[in-house]
Amino acid sequence: MTSGNEVSSVMSNDRSPLFRVRSVYKTYRTGEVVVQALNGVDLDLYDREFVVLLGASGSGKSTLLHILGGLDRPTSGTIQYRDHDLANADEAGLTLYRREHVGFVFQFYNLIPSLTALENVALVADIAEHPMNPLDALEMVGLSARKDHFPAQLSGGEQQRIAIARAVVKQPDILLCDEPTGALDYSTGRLVLDVLQRVNTEQGAITAVITHNTAIAAMADRVLHISSGRITEIEQHATRAVPSELRW
Numbered sequence: 416m417t418s419g420n421e422v423s424s425v426m427s428n429d430r431s432p433l434f435r436v437r438s439v440y441k442t443y444r445t446g447e448v449v450v451q452a453l454n455g456v457d458l459d460l461y462d463r464e465f466v467v468l469l470g471a472s473g474s475g476k477s478t479l480l481h482i483l484g485g486l487d488r489p490t491s492g493t494i495q496y497r498d499h500d501l502a503n504a505d506e507a508g509l510t511l512y513r514r515e516h517v518g519f520v521f522q523f524y525n526l527i528p529s530l531t532a533l534e535n536v537a538l539v540a541d542i543a544e545h546p547m548n549p550l551d552a553l554e555m556v557g558l559s560a561r562k563d564h565f566p567a568q569l570s571g572g573e574q575q576r577i578a579i580a581r582a583v584v585k586q587p588d589i590l591l592c593d594e595p596t597g598a599l600d601y602s603t604g605r606l607v608l609d610v611l612q613r614v615n616t617e618q619g620a621i622t623a624v625i626t627h628n629t630a631i632a633a634m635a636d637r638v639l640h641i642s643s644g645r646i647t648e649i650e651q652h653a654t655r656a657v658p659s660e661l662r663w
């Protein structure tokens with residue numbers, strides 16, 4: 416584990432990172448009020464990694480996730496995904512990047528209520544470059560039998576698993592999850608984590624999960640502790656826990 420000034424989120428090893436984030440700052444200005452949401456972030460992310468982001472409310476976790484996912488741009492600094500310059504891309508470039516490479520899972524599932532589970536997933540497959548079969552994506556989250564159900568006919572955990580199927584059907588290179596179990600009870604949360612872990616292992620997407628639940632950190636290859644817009648500590652795990660081992 417490293418901490419304080421020694422922190423290195425840029426690992427020295429022989430693998431080349433897929434993401435290189437350097438000196439990233441993000442400032443929000445609303446009228447007279449200025450908020451420094453990110454305050455100098457350096458980070459490398461590697462193929463197939465599972466990372467968990469921990470930090471107090473307002474520490475900058477979602478801002479960092481949004482910037483990695485091309486939902487927002489930094490105020491200064493650089494962010495490179497393979498040969499994509501995400502800090503300087505225009506809206507069309509970011510849209511294309513998101514469509515081709517990024518899967519998002521949020522705390523609230525954002526499914527389209529008038530579409531069935533299968534239709535919600537197929538909608539994304541239709542515009543993806545190398546999609547899976549939508550039914551296979553539902554199978555992956557254990558819900559192919561519920562393909563014709565509408566979101567209102569599914570439990571919260573089932574809706575979240577549909578949202579995960581929707582995120583992974585395009586076979587993203589990075590899967591970004593903001594409090595994916597925040598609205599779920601213990602056993603349903605563990606089911607959802609199980610799906611995320613399987614997707615990470617089977618599809619190989621870099622998986623980044625924001626949570627307030629410190630127990631989930633045991634699933635990660637690396638845990639990034641964020642405080643006041645900076646990465647202040649990194650834990651590196653030699654082995655990853657499986658969700659059935661987690662207790663909270």
Ligand SMILES: Nc1ncnc2c1ncn2[C@@H]1O[C@H](COP(=O)(O)OP(=O)(O)OP(=O)(O)O)[C@@H](O)[C@H]1O
Pocket residue numbers: 443444445450451452470471472473474475476477478479
């Ligand atoms: N669009 C915005 N306009 C102005 N301020 C913002 C905006 N988005 C975020 N902020 C501010 O930036 C800071 C970091 O917010 P962020 O959402 O990244 O934190 P977080 O660590 O994800 O918090 P939480 O755990 O509560 O979701 C906060 O002070 C927040 O109020």
